[in-house]
Amino acid sequence: MPPAIWSETYRVGHADMDHHHRKLVDDLAAIQQAVIGNGASPAILDLLDDWLDQFARHAQLEERLMERLSLPLAVEHRDAHVTEHVAFLHQAMEIRNAIAQGEDMAKALDSLGAQLIAFDMIRRDFELIGLLLHEGIAL
Ligand SMILES: [Fe+2]
Ligand SMILES: [Fe+2]
Structure with missing residues (x-):
């Protein structure tokens, strides 16, 4: 599977x-490319750790937005999300x-990107x- 690629859509x-x-x-695409040639170098693990922090901060942003939702359907969404x-x-x-243990995880990284x-x-x-707009919350 090729690395996940950004699309304006x-x-x-x-x-x-x-x-x-x-x-x-x-x-993530850059990390995938780096992993293919280099396995588990400390530089790649640093990149991965930064990426994990980046995702955690991203999730926090969305979770702050979700706190503003109040309709039952939206609360259900929040729990699942x-x-x-x-x-x-x-x-x-x-x-x-x-x-980090030296396993070949190139395919796992591909599916991580696809899942993201x-x-x-x-x-x-x-x-x-859609739920934010439905409740009249400005983006
Ligand atoms: Fe997101
Ligand atoms: Fe999300």
Whole structure:
């Protein structure tokens, strides 16, 4: 599977979220390229750790936005979305740790990128924007 590549169609219409998404996708693609040639160098682990921090900060931004939602459907969304952020971060940390142990995780990184786009950006984040607009909350 080729690395996940940014597409303008992924823009959800919230400037900070879009900026984060683009950087997450681009940086992950750069890490994937670096892993292919170099395995588990300390520099790659540093890049991965920065990426994990970046995702955690991104999830916090979205979770702050979700705190403003109040309708029952939106609260259901918030619970599911937060749970998925946590599960995704754990999965990413496991991949990072496997790379640190010297395992070949190039395929796992590919699927991580695909998941980032499919579950977070496309499924949950577009839904989040719709719910915010539905409750009249300015982006
Ligand atoms: Fe999200
Ligand atoms: Fe997101």
